[in-house]
Amino acid sequence: MSTALTSRTALRASGRYVCQQCRAFSLSQRTLAEAQAAEVKKLGVVGAGQMGLGIALVASRMAKVPVVVVDNSQKSLDKGLAFADKLLSKDVSKDRISQSDADATRSRLTPTTKMDDLGDVDMVIEAVPEIVDLKRSIFTQLAQVCPPHAVLATNTSSISITLLARATCPPDNATDLSAASRVISTHFMNPVPVQKGVEIISALQTSPTTLATALAFCRAMGKIPSVSADSPGFLANRILMPYINEAIICLETGVGDEESIDGIMKNGTNVPMGPLQLADFIGLDTCLSIMEVLHGQLGDSKYRPAVRLRLMVQAGWLGKKSGRGFYKY
Numbered sequence: 001m002s003t004a005l006t007s008r009t010a011l012r013a014s015g016r017y018v019c020q021q022c023r024a025f026s027l028s029q030r031t032l033a034e035a036q037a038a039e040v041k042k043l044g045v046v047g048a049g050q051m052g053l054g055i056a057l058v059a060s061r062m063a064k065v066p067v068v069v070v071d072n073s074q075k076s077l078d079k080g081l082a083f084a085d086k087l088l089s090k091d092v093s094k095d096r097i098s099q100s101d102a103d104a105t106r107s108r109l110t111p112t113t114k115m116d117d118l119g120d121v122d123m124v125i126e127a128v129p130e131i132v133d134l135k136r137s138i139f140t141q142l143a144q145v146c147p148p149h150a151v152l153a154t155n156t157s158s159i160s161i162t163l164l165a166r167a168t169c170p171p172d173n174a175t176d177l178s179a180a181s182r183v184i185s186t187h188f189m190n191p192v193p194v195q196k197g198v199e200i201i202s203a204l205q206t207s208p209t210t211l212a213t214a215l216a217f218c219r220a221m222g223k224i225p226s227v228s229a230d231s232p233g234f235l236a237n238r239i240l241m242p243y244i245n246e247a248i249i250c251l252e253t254g255v256g257d258e259e260s261i262d263g264i265m266k267n268g269t270n271v272p273m274g275p276l277q278l279a280d281f282i283g284l285d286t287c288l289s290i291m292e293v294l295h296g297q298l299g300d301s302k303y304r305p306a307v308r309l310r311l312m313v314q315a316g317w318l319g320k321k322s323g324r325g326f327y328k329y
């Protein structure tokens, strides 16, 4: 055994061992304390699905910034904005917001199908489906179309932020961090207008200013950020997805039916919905992608996606958004 290994083992035993990644993480926290946040006066959001639209709406309403919402599907944009109108009307009817504030919030949202319309934003948040190649190509485009100071954030649930940052570097020069240092994750929780938590994850390339700006903007949106390291699943999904996956394994192996599984967790652990209903709500395709990342990158069989989860995605039963998942909608 090498001396380094022996001394590491001794340090671990004494409780004084700190892994290098965690050490780098805590050092970055110290640097952060000295970094200045930049002001975000205009936001871009890419992807007007359930997450992107929620992020755009909360940014407009709480941070009061204009938001350019880009989606490559006009149908998704129309659906997303109709949903925003519905949420705002509901808030007005319940006296949570005045009609004039609702109108001002709505007027700050500008839908478009053109990425080029992001040419004057100070920050952009990407929320397209959880597909590595798609996200990488979006980040390559963002580095080209956004201004050279703009923070380039992702809402990914599980993909490495470092990998997405790499997609912004010139193909032959991974040390050119002019765009990569501005890449970060702002991982909002679903539904964005309701959940206070947001996970902030830096890539290896992220600068302290980018981290400070992302934290300040999320706070301006009324959110409570938690900072975590760039590790598969980060914090929220590293903990949540194996819980959902285990519930699906209980279903497929006949330990309990949908009602019993959701019932015991809802009534026994005081959560607002059980794991199967929550999976439907998140989207079963998203749940499967995250389990595949955990399984592939951590290599532990405890993260193997449930067979039933994969079958349901193959059937196109993706949960609430497709009208059928573990339940019918």
Ligand SMILES: NC(=O)c1ccc[n+]([C@@H]2O[C@H](COP(=O)([O-])OP(=O)(O)OC[C@H]3O[C@@H](n4cnc5c(N)ncnc54)[C@H](O)[C@@H]3O)[C@@H](O)[C@H]2O)c1
Pocket (backbone or CB within 6 Å): 046, 047, 048, 049, 050, 051, 052, 070, 071, 072, 073, 076, 077, 127, 128, 129, 130, 131, 155, 156, 157, 158, 187, 188, 189, 190, 281, 282, 283, 286
């Ligand atoms: N659903 C959740 O509970 C949840 C929670 C946290 C994070 N996330 C993450 O947020 C991201 C988005 O998830 P979602 O549930 O909102 O997905 P979604 O399927 O509801 O929305 C994705 C949107 O992206 C659009 N899109 C696809 N390709 C595009 C492109 N090339 N350019 C522009 N727009 C494009 C689609 O038309 C769609 O409107 C994913 O990375 C997901 O993992 C999801």
